[in-house]
Amino acid sequence: MIGSLRGQLLERFEEADRGEVLVEAAGVGYRVTVTPTTAVRLGDVGGQVFLYVHHLIREADQALYGFLERSERACFEALLSAHGVGPALALSVLGVHGPLELARVVADEDVAALCLVPGVGKKTATRLLIELKSALDMPVDGVPSGAETPGGARSALVEVQEALGGLGYTLEEVRSVLGDLAGDDTAVLLREALQRLARA
Secondary structure (H helix, E strand, C coil), X not given: CCCEEEEEXXXXXXXXXXXXXXXXXXXXXXEEEECHHHHHHCCCCCCEEEXXXXXXXXXXXXEEEEECCHHHHHHHHHHHCCCCCCHHHHHHHHHHCCHHHHHHHHHCCCHHXXXXXXXXXXXXXXXXXXXXXXXXXXXXXXXXXXXXXXXCCCCHHHHHHHHHHHCXXXXXXXXXXXXXXXXXXHHHHHHHHHHHHHHC
């Protein structure tokens, strides 16, 4: 069972909803599926990288999923434990909400925030919130033990979503531009989202 990889980044294969990288360790090349954000954060091809890995083994298939932080891998595994959640959806959730933000979303029962994830509607989001409360082992204040949380309970992405909705944009239009945005400055995110919508 592979739990981590340290080696040279040989190739990067980017797709719309996920990324894949080829990491060579001890002379062996491993293809690892990652979020688009992680693919970018790994740096230039040829550099040295380290990934925490979830090694998924099925009857007729094996796959590696890579994460820059141990907490991301833990959240991925918690998501996989939820009914009806496969690796692709779990990775999509983490592509939109990092571990701390996901913990806050679950604690606040923020259905709108989960609906930002492509393929997740209100019904699925509501069910996920219920299942993730136990899977993420949430304490009373909603933040995992030992974690530092940024100020403010509301997600900047959710505030941008609501602002764009107020401007008349549909949920699908909003999802298309918010999928890979990251940050906690609502004004900056809103400006970038509006620029992307204008280009589209």
